[in-house]
Amino acid sequence: MNKIELGEFIKSTDKDLEIKEGNQFTEVTVPPLKLFSLAKQLKEREEVKFDFLVCISGIDYGADLGVVYHLRSTVYEHTIVLKTRTSDRVTPKLDSVTELWATAEFLEREVYDLLGIKFTNHPDLRRLFLDSSWGFPLRKDYVDDINIVTK
Amino acid sequence: MLPEIVAQNTSASQSVPWWKFFYDFSLLTQPVDVWLKGSVSPFWSTVIEMAIVGVLFLLFYAVVGLFLVYAERKVCAFIQNRLGPNRIGPFGIFQTVADLIKLLFKELIPIKNADSFLFNLAPFIVIIVNFMVLAAIPFSKGLHAIDFNIGIFYVIAVSSMSVVGVLLAGWSSNSKYSLIGAMRSGAQIVSYELSIGLAIITIVILAGSMQLSEIIEAQRTGWFIFKGHIPALIAFVIYIISSTAETNRGPFDMAEAESELTAGYHTEYSGIRFAFFYLAEYINMFIVASIAATLFLGGWMPFHVGSWDGFNRIMDFIPPFIWYIGKTFFIIWIIMLFKWTFPRLRIDQLLTLEWKYLLPINLLNVLIMAFIVLMGWHF
Amino acid sequence: MDIQVKELIADEKQEYIINMGPQHPSTHGVLRLVVSLQGEIVKNIEPHIGYIHRGIEKMCESITYPQIIHLTDRMDYLSAHINNEAVCLTVEKALEVDITDRIKVIRTIMSELTRIQSHQLFWASYGMDLGGQTCFFYGLRDREKILDIFEETCGGRMLVSYNCPGGLMYDIHPNFQQRVKDFIKYFRKALPEYDTILTGNVIFRERSIGIGPLTLKDAVSYGVTGPSGRASGFSCDVRKHEPYSAYDRVNFNEVIYNEGDTYHRYLARIEEMRESMNIIEQLIDNIPEGSYAIKMKPIIKLPEGEYFQRVETARGELDVFIISDGNKNPFRLKFRSPNFVNLGVLNHISKGFKIADLVAIAGSLDFVIPDIDR
Amino acid sequence: MRSIIEYLREIVLGIWSLLKGMKVTSTYFFSPGKIVTQKYPENRKSLVMLERFKGEVVMPHNEKNEHKCTGCGICEINCPNGTIEIISKVIITEDGKKKKAIDKHIYRLGMCTFCALCVKTCPSNALAFSQKFEHAVFNRALLNKILNKPGSQLMKGVE
Structure with a gap:
């Protein structure tokens, strides 16, 4: 499916979603609560079959914390981008997609480690690179006077 | 030619020229023995002789151990397109001496919660076993500490005791890596003893004796590997494989498997205790190689072909000790080549190899050899 | 969880825990695997990573695009050139710069040389993991020849930093073509030796066939890409599916096996070296004329937006995801590093095998730890 | 059977x-x-590094002790990790104008990642890589080098 067809497919599953045709991929903005159900459909529906979760990137937009999922289908060779954001910076919570793609276990742990976004239903959510006393370094308001030297 | 002269001249040994010692070492030892027995009581003469032999073995142990470490490093370097040790002394020959000095000065690190008595005891058990086996090895004609009539049986029995040292080392180190290594080593050595034993029995059947000197003497008309043709060759291959396994070397170094267990049973050892294990490994290799040389390649016996007297006499000019060393080092080289060529087996494959391949072949081989000896089909 | 607590839990299950790493000969760096064992059988593996986490993604947010290049060298240092290329391609895509054919061809040749040297090191270290130490030196001996070619053209041996947004740092050295041809000639002869010494060896085959099988479904689900994924039948070669640089003008096969065990992961890499040599041979004699670098603005600013670029490193798919807010440094830069994702599958495929097999499996996934930690 | x-x-x-x-x-x-081993300290005399080898950043001076560095600071800006620090001074040229010139070009070898951005971006080609690779010293402070030699001047004709 090309970008427009994918957009139409998403429309057919849920009308309320915000769909943007990016310069490369179809970008869908999903509210956190709908994320898991949409992801499940994207993976399991035969017409799209997004069976390969390429990467999960956590992003600090300043006010919001967001997560971007790049999904690809190994059958149809098309890619879609799911974006979700939460404005809760203290206890941000999203649904885990580990059930759907096993690779999410590590990728979500990385996002949790670096941005502090908690994923519910994650089998083993722990810090990955850093120890538990560390802050969340990829947040824009992270300060570390000792380890970050600026000119 | 020579042996006959030697046999006649044993009584008049004082007049024997020095170079004849190379052909029969008993020309040197006999007078000493006679002189000692004449001057002191039999008890003290035995004690003095034992002391001399002990000191000689200590020296021999150190020299051979260090040389083998050096040789291994050079061999593996040449195989791997490297130069190997080349800094200390010409061609780096003193490298291992320097290493030994370094190890002597290193701290003996006490291990927390280790069983210190067993921990200290383990390297000595390995070393003592080595010495005991060395005693039975015929280095040259007459250069033989004890010549039992059950020599080869003694060698098997004693050498299998070194596993005790390895097990103790692993057990007492209070380290899981060591323990895994020791347990692997236990399983490995216990099963490969069987193959070694059977391979040796094949030759004992052919030789008709367990006394090492008689086994060698039986090869005067040709080495057993040629005399016993097919079964002897199979026994030789099996012996080499299982002795490599027994010395925890080469593709069978399960017990120390450095990519899995860092260093296996001697992970926690340091300084001279580690050096003991390290030297013991090489001396073990030397021992199995010299047993192989003795049993299959005629020990110090020069290369003789049946009734070609002229050829045999020419061969006799090369001193027996050279023959012995040459053969031993050839086998050591093969064992080293194994180690530096093959990947390591897994522990279950190792046991499969023993119980599924080596043992049945070996049993059949003993049967064939017995049949051949019975029918006189050997050369 | 505390290690003591874990040990208590393991005791109850009649298991025991050993720590492989961070200093361990077979983990190829500072990877720590907490392995629960029952006898010699692996029950569970828990990778502990982060020993060389340098926060490259955070660092990238404060430096300019040309400066990011030298950091990507230090992620997967064995495919340094391909990592450089990934960032350059993203920047060029964002700026809609048309690079010349010469740049594309040189980049492709360098990428394939990088792939060969990486797989050579894989072969070397995999042989050593399995206990055949001689392999290590033969592999390094041949890798040295490629590193010399790199040094002559790029000035660096491992951390080449040869790409820059808009082209290359320098033109190729006059000797480059001849030396590459010599190398290909040499390596065509040396590669069968690799097969004799390891691939055909009965001990090696016993050790690796059927060990750590990964099915196609799991490979896709765990996102295992690169030779490891292709050994399971996962057609994931970015060079084929989304050709970048000059890959659309060369003929090569995507090496795919269906067995997915360590042996085929190994074999896929050996075959890829042959394919890489084919690619280089097709390109080396016809490097088009042209400039080696497009003149870029002194300060590169990406237009606002999101840019995503996939490249195929020696270990799998590296994705660069740049979110730009129009400044000279990225707002967020994410690397999807292949090793990090491949590490996730280790526990899944090595359960139930022996500890010696764990070494083989981890070796066959070919980890480069700085790429896992970033 | x-x-x-x-x-x-x-x-x-x-x-x-x-x-x-x-x-x-x-x-x-x-x-x-x-055998491929090279005996390193012995072959030091015959050891030739390749011409593009990135050993360390140097500032070539001609025989009149002149260099090409104008002190513009572009290398300092381009350096990703603050390896280069430029201390400039104001000099009065022959025709009486005030002009910015280099006082100290500080190069911290210990931090350098050899990314070649400084050499590449220098507008007057004042920097180059030397082929020296034996950098080990006993005191870390020795790794902080001042690239312009004492008393050196800007080459004529370089702006």
Whole structure:
């Protein structure tokens, strides 16, 4: 499916979603609560079959914390981008997609480690690179006077 | 030619020229023995002789151990397109001496919660076993500490005791890596003893004796590997494989498997205790190689072909000790080549190899050899 | 969880825990695997990573695009050139710069040389993991020849930093073509030796066939890409599916096996070296004329937006995801590093095998730890 | 019977594969001409580094002790990790104008990642890489180098 067809497919599953045709991929903005159900459909529906979760990137937009999922289908060779954001910076919570793609276990742990976004239903959510006393370094308001030297 | 002269001249040994010692070492030892027995009581003469032999073995142990470490490093370097040790002394020959000095000065690190008595005891058990086996090895004609009539049986029995040292080392180190290594080593050595034993029995059947000197003497008309043709060759291959396994070397170094267990049973050892294990490994290799040389390649016996007297006499000019060393080092080289060529087996494959391949072949081989000896089909 | 607590839990299950790493000969760096064992059988593996986490993604947010290049060298240092290329391609895509054919061809040749040297090191270290130490030196001996070619053209041996947004740092050295041809000639002869010494060896085959099988479904689900994924039948070669640089003008096969065990992961890499040599041979004699670098603005600013670029490193798919807010440094830069994702599958495929097999499996996934930690 | 043949075949093929491997290694053992080791400190005199080798950043001076660095600071801006620090001074040129010039070009070798951005971006080609690679010193402070030699001046004609 090309970008427009994918957009139409998403429309057919849920009308309320915000769909943007990016310069490369179809970008869908999903509210956190709908994320898991949409992801499940994207993976399991035969017409799209997004069976390969390429990467999960956590992003600090300043006010919001967001997560971007790049999904690809190994059958149809098309890619879609799911974006979700939460404005809760203290206890941000999203649904885990580990059930759907096993690779999410590590990728979500990385996002949790670096941005502090908690994923519910994650089998083993722990810090990955850093120890538990560390802050969340990829947040824009992270300060570390000792380890970050600026000119 | 020579042996006959030697046999006649044993009584008049004082007049024997020095170079004849190379052909029969008993020309040197006999007078000493006679002189000692004449001057002191039999008890003290035995004690003095034992002391001399002990000191000689200590020296021999150190020299051979260090040389083998050096040789291994050079061999593996040449195989791997490297130069190997080349800094200390010409061609780096003193490298291992320097290493030994370094190890002597290193701290003996006490291990927390280790069983210190067993921990200290383990390297000595390995070393003592080595010495005991060395005693039975015929280095040259007459250069033989004890010549039992059950020599080869003694060698098997004693050498299998070194596993005790390895097990103790692993057990007492209070380290899981060591323990895994020791347990692997236990399983490995216990099963490969069987193959070694059977391979040796094949030759004992052919030789008709367990006394090492008689086994060698039986090869005067040709080495057993040629005399016993097919079964002897199979026994030789099996012996080499299982002795490599027994010395925890080469593709069978399960017990120390450095990519899995860092260093296996001697992970926690340091300084001279580690050096003991390290030297013991090489001396073990030397021992199995010299047993192989003795049993299959005629020990110090020069290369003789049946009734070609002229050829045999020419061969006799090369001193027996050279023959012995040459053969031993050839086998050591093969064992080293194994180690530096093959990947390591897994522990279950190792046991499969023993119980599924080596043992049945070996049993059949003993049967064939017995049949051949019975029918006189050997050369 | 505390290690003591874990040990208590393991005791109850009649298991025991050993720590492989961070200093361990077979983990190829500072990877720590907490392995629960029952006898010699692996029950569970828990990778502990982060020993060389340098926060490259955070660092990238404060430096300019040309400066990011030298950091990507230090992620997967064995495919340094391909990592450089990934960032350059993203920047060029964002700026809609048309690079010349010469740049594309040189980049492709360098990428394939990088792939060969990486797989050579894989072969070397995999042989050593399995206990055949001689392999290590033969592999390094041949890798040295490629590193010399790199040094002559790029000035660096491992951390080449040869790409820059808009082209290359320098033109190729006059000797480059001849030396590459010599190398290909040499390596065509040396590669069968690799097969004799390891691939055909009965001990090696016993050790690796059927060990750590990964099915196609799991490979896709765990996102295992690169030779490891292709050994399971996962057609994931970015060079084929989304050709970048000059890959659309060369003929090569995507090496795919269906067995997915360590042996085929190994074999896929050996075959890829042959394919890489084919690619280089097709390109080396016809490097088009042209400039080696497009003149870029002194300060590169990406237009606002999101840019995503996939490249195929020696270990799998590296994705660069740049979110730009129009400044000279990225707002967020994410690397999807292949090793990090491949590490996730280790526990899944090595359960139930022996500890010696764990070494083989981890070796066959070919980890480069700085790429896992970033 | 077939299983016995299979069993024997397995053994023979296995041993054959091992022998082939041993042939390779023993061939190398007996061909010392293929040794690739370089005896490093001994071959120091004959050791020639390749011309593009990135040893360390230097500022070439001509025989009149002149360099090309104008003190513009572009290398300092381009350096990703603050390896280069430029301390400039104001000098009065012959025709009486005030002009910015280099006072100290500080280069911290210990931090350098050899990304070549400074050499590449220098507008007056004042910097270059030397082929020196033996950088080890006993005191870390010795790794902080001042690239312009004392008393050196800007080359004529370089702006």
